[in-house]
Amino acid sequence: MDHVDKILAQWRRERPDLDVVAMGLLGRLSRLRAHLAREIDSTLTEHGLNSASFDVLATLRRSGPPFRLSPGDLLSATMVTSGTMTNRIDQLEKAGLVERLDNPEDRRGVIIALTPEGLKRVDAAVTAHVANQQRLVASLEPDERDAMNALLRNFLAVFE
Amino acid sequence: MDHVDKILAQWRRERPDLDVVAMGLLGRLSRLRAHLAREIDSTLTEHGLNSASFDVLATLRRSGPPFRLSPGDLLSATMVTSGTMTNRIDQLEKAGLVERLDNPEDRRGVIIALTPEGLKRVDAAVTAHVANQQRLVASLEPDERDAMNALLRNFLAVFE
DNA sequence: TCCGGGTATCTTGACGTCAAGATAAATCAG
DNA sequence: CTGATTTATCTTGACGTCAAGATACCCGGA
Numbered sequence: 001m002d003h004v005d006k007i008l009a010q011w012r013r014e015r016p017d018l019d020v021v022a023m024g025l026l027g028r029l030s031r032l033r034a035h036l037a038r039e040i041d042s043t044l045t046e047h048g049l050n051s052a053s054f055d056v057l058a059t060l061r062r063s064g065p066p067f068r069l070s071p072g073d074l075l076s077a078t079m080v081t082s083g084t085m086t087n088r089i090d091q092l093e094k095a096g097l098v099e100r101l102d103n104p105e106d107r108r109g110v111i112i113a114l115t116p117e118g119l120k121r122v123d124a125a126v127t128a129h130v131a132n133q134q135r136l137v138a139s140l141e142p143d144e145r146d147a148m149n150a151l152l153r154n155f156l157a158v159f160e
Numbered sequence: 161m162d163h164v165d166k167i168l169a170q171w172r173r174e175r176p177d178l179d180v181v182a183m184g185l186l187g188r189l190s191r192l193r194a195h196l197a198r199e200i201d202s203t204l205t206e207h208g209l210n211s212a213s214f215d216v217l218a219t220l221r222r223s224g225p226p227f228r229l230s231p232g233d234l235l236s237a238t239m240v241t242s243g244t245m246t247n248r249i250d251q252l253e254k255a256g257l258v259e260r261l262d263n264p265e266d267r268r269g270v271i272i273a274l275t276p277e278g279l280k281r282v283d284a285a286v287t288a289h290v291a292n293q294q295r296l297v298a299s300l301e302p303d304e305r306d307a308m309n310a311l312l313r314n315f316l317a318v319f320e
Numbered sequence: 321t322c323c324g325g326g327t328a329t330c331t332t333g334a335c336g337t338c339a340a341g342a343t344a345a346a347t348c349a350g
Numbered sequence: 351c352t353g354a355t356t357t358a359t360c361t362t363g364a365c366g367t368c369a370a371g372a373t374a375c376c377c378g379g380a
Contacts, residue, residue: 002313003320010222015286022293025305026196028312033193034239035319036186052366062170072328079194084367086330091365108328108375126175133182139318144311145185151300151308152188153162158299159195160163212336232358244337246360251335268345268358 004028036136043132047125048095054129056088057097057122060114067114070103074112097121164188196296203292207285208255214289216248217257217282220274227274230263234272257281 004027008020037051044054059077060067075085089112092098097118103109114122137145164187168180197211204214219237220227235245249272252258257278263269274282297305 002317004313004316007222010224011286014222014224015283018286018290019294020290021305022297023290025297025309025312026200026293028309028316029189029193029196031239032312032316032319033189035316036189040186050366062167062174064170064174070328071330075329079191080366081368082329083331083369087366090330103328106328106376108373110329123175126171126178130178130180130183133186134179137182137185140311140315144314145181147307148311148315149185149188151304151311152185152192153164154304155300155308156164156188156192156195157162159192210336230358231360235359240336241338242359243339243361247336263358266346266358268343270359 004031039136040129040132043128044125047121047128049121049125052084052088053092053095053097054122054125056085056092056112057114057118058126060098060112061119061122061126067119068101068111070109070111072109092118164191199296200289200292203288204285207281207288209281209285212244212248213252213255213257214282214285216245216252216272217274217278218286220258220272221279221282221286227279228261228271230269230271232269252278 004024007027008024011018011020011023041050044050049057055078056074059074060069063069063073071082071085071089074089075082078085080088089098089100093100097115098112099115101111101113103111140148164184167187168184171178171180171183201210204210209217215238216234219234220229223229223233231242231245231249234249235242238245240248249258249260253260257275258272259275261271261273263271300308
């Protein structure tokens, strides 16, 4: 009888016409994600970042040298709108972690480049982040972890 | 090779020292939740609500008649801070869906009550919401759904 | 050449959220 | 009864996000 079960029991009492099985699954998914996001943000904060800024820096970092992508490339990697991405880049530029370079091939566009400081920052952050992620999933047995990964992959495929 | 696999492949190339298995699982969980949240908000929007306002109305509704709870009760049900809850109640009060009543037992506190309009609204919304949730999980086979539910419950138990 | 539609990015205004602290009332120790 | 502590709620200021639209440039056809 966890927190979600209590919610479902209330609904069954008040609205017995509703089938709340799906609500239970999605509720657990949401609550779990909220807990995980807090833990993850807490580790990133130690490196002066948050999920938003880390996502951008990490996308640049894993693209490989010379660590440069267009805002459009960053957009398609991150599930946010263009206004959000502009804001993220503004913040990172102010912090000296990325810079906007002229795009020589298209005067409409710019190129976002990791600065040396940005590279150092994201490399340190991702090391701690990955260790933290391993800690967060440590309660799962290896076969549970694999099973969940497979289920999530199938489920996610419906939307991507 | 889904979107998350591509990210992991990039990290393995750029930072082969990192073990990214946990990152894959948590990444899929996050992306899936983001897709689901969009679908869910879209249904709630049709009823003039969003996840924030629905959470409050739904908590009041499933508590049963007389559909009244203190802000503190609502707080402990919803994983948000007190400032956020004050703001949610303000918005719902402005919309005429809840009202603040004096708490006769504690002059510090108030009681949040669903208005008749609020009750109508949340009952219609939850009916559509539950149907939408069933649609969202329809791609899972019954045994997959049960397996995921069990895994999520165990995982969630670590944090609650 | 020049125009029109398409593309890349940015701006604006409104929200929802949080952390930290303020306010006021209840409660408890002496 | 009084002062100190705790509790319940609200306020403030900053941030991240989005939808919608603006701006500047590219490119293909007449």
